[in-house]
Amino acid sequence: MNRCFISAIFLALAAAAPAAEEPDWALALPGWKYEFPRDHFAHPDFKTEWWYFTGNLTAADGQEFGFQLTFFRQGVRRGDQATTRFAVDDIKLAHFAVTDIGRPKFRFAQKVSRGSFGDAGFSDGDRIAWIDDWTLRFTGPGKFRLEARDADFALALDLSSAKEPVFHGENGVSQKSAGEGRASHYYSYTRLAAEGTVTLDGREIPVTGWSWFDQEWATNQLTENQTGWDWLSLQFEDNTELMLFQIRLKGGGRDPFSHGTWIDAEGNATPVKNEDFELVPGRLWRSQETGGDYPVEWKLRIPKLDVELEVSAAMDGQELVLRPISYWEGSVRARGTRNGQEMRGRGYLEMTGYAGGLVGLQAPDTR
Numbered sequence: 001m002n003r004c005f006i007s008a009i010f011l012a013l014a015a016a017a018p019a020a021e022e023p024d025w026a027l028a029l030p031g032w033k034y035e036f037p038r039d040h041f042a043h044p045d046f047k048t049e050w051w052y053f054t055g056n057l058t059a060a061d062g063q064e065f066g067f068q069l070t071f072f073r074q075g076v077r078r079g080d081q082a083t084t085r086f087a088v089d090d091i092k093l094a095h096f097a098v099t100d101i102g103r104p105k106f107r108f109a110q111k112v113s114r115g116s117f118g119d120a121g122f123s124d125g126d127r128i129a130w131i132d133d134w135t136l137r138f139t140g141p142g143k144f145r146l147e148a149r150d151a152d153f154a155l156a157l158d159l160s161s162a163k164e165p166v167f168h169g170e171n172g173v174s175q176k177s178a179g180e181g182r183a184s185h186y187y188s189y190t191r192l193a194a195e196g197t198v199t200l201d202g203r204e205i206p207v208t209g210w211s212w213f214d215q216e217w218a219t220n221q222l223t224e225n226q227t228g229w230d231w232l233s234l235q236f237e238d239n240t241e242l243m244l245f246q247i248r249l250k251g252g253g254r255d256p257f258s259h260g261t262w263i264d265a266e267g268n269a270t271p272v273k274n275e276d277f278e279l280v281p282g283r284l285w286r287s288q289e290t291g292g293d294y295p296v297e298w299k300l301r302i303p304k305l306d307v308e309l310e311v312s313a314a315m316d317g318q319e320l321v322l323r324p325i326s327y328w329e330g331s332v333r334a335r336g337t338r339n340g341q342e343m344r345g346r347g348y349l350e351m352t353g354y355a356g357g358l359v360g361l362q363a364p365d366t367r
Helices: 008-015
Strands: 048-059 064-075 090-100 105-113 120-124 127-131 134-140 143-149 153-161 173-175 183-200 203-218 226-236 241-249 259-263 269-272 278-281 284-286 293-295 297-302 307-313 319-322 325-338 341-351
Touching (some): 048 183, 064 153, 064 203, 064 325, 090 120, 090 127, 090 183, 143 183, 153 203, 203 226, 226 307, 226 325
Antiparallel strands (some): 048 064, 064 090, 090 105, 120 127, 127 134, 153 183, 183 203, 226 341, 241 259, 259 269, 297 307, 319 325, 325 341
16 A cells, blocks of 8 residues: 555665654544645654555557556654754655556566655645655645656656545544554545556657545554455446455454445445455466465455456556565456446556565564
């Protein structure tokens, strides 16, 4: 989580950092007063933070692409006086992926850095986050610039929001499990107009489309009984949007803290609570690399909104194989009805915990 939560591999890497006395990190509690552009930038008093961009793009000839670019911050200290430049306050990590839907081909990469020499960091002028030449910039109210490049694929996009930011949970506090502070401060730009280029094998392709931006900051982790999550963001042709996640439990069922947000065409948000929705998995896709069985088709019902949807992967093989954790994150299509009227949309789906445990993310079993 985006992701809805921080990637488990990110926390596993942070756990490998040199041991030190655990700082007194801030908790995500009621009462936070959101302020922009301040809150687009880093919140170093909290242990974990992520900036998560996904989107669906189209070229002039009709070629379709999905993309993900996410920057993560994992705090290891709280601004103590450093005796060496290697004693950094946080670890920086990023994931980047492009789905070439027509071919089909899925490409992904990751970067991790201590940022000891300025090669990675947060909150520097208009730069919100960067690792080498992977960069997120703030370019104006509701506007951002994304750039990332790997050996055979690259992305450069200018994004401009068509709606005001949306705050999830109770006044922007998204509870993930029982207990004080087991939550995140969480907001989204749910409809960002995107324009720029996708580069594949040296061929630069002009594209336009829509992007989604999540930012969360927190000091928390999943409980031992939570085994993974399924997270959806959907943008519909009628200018409405939906964010929804469910947290799966050991032994079956889902955590009652699963929830989401419906955004109408004018940007008004309606909470979707655990009891308000049904999310049922359908056809499975088996990864040849990890053996994970991922549901790539879903049925979704939200009776209080009179919404019934079928959600399916734009391409089955969108798994990021990142040791020791692998997860599925990719472009999806949605079709169904709302108030008896046909609706269609595109979006992104993230699924974790299907190809092994959530290394470094779950609380230990102390029984």
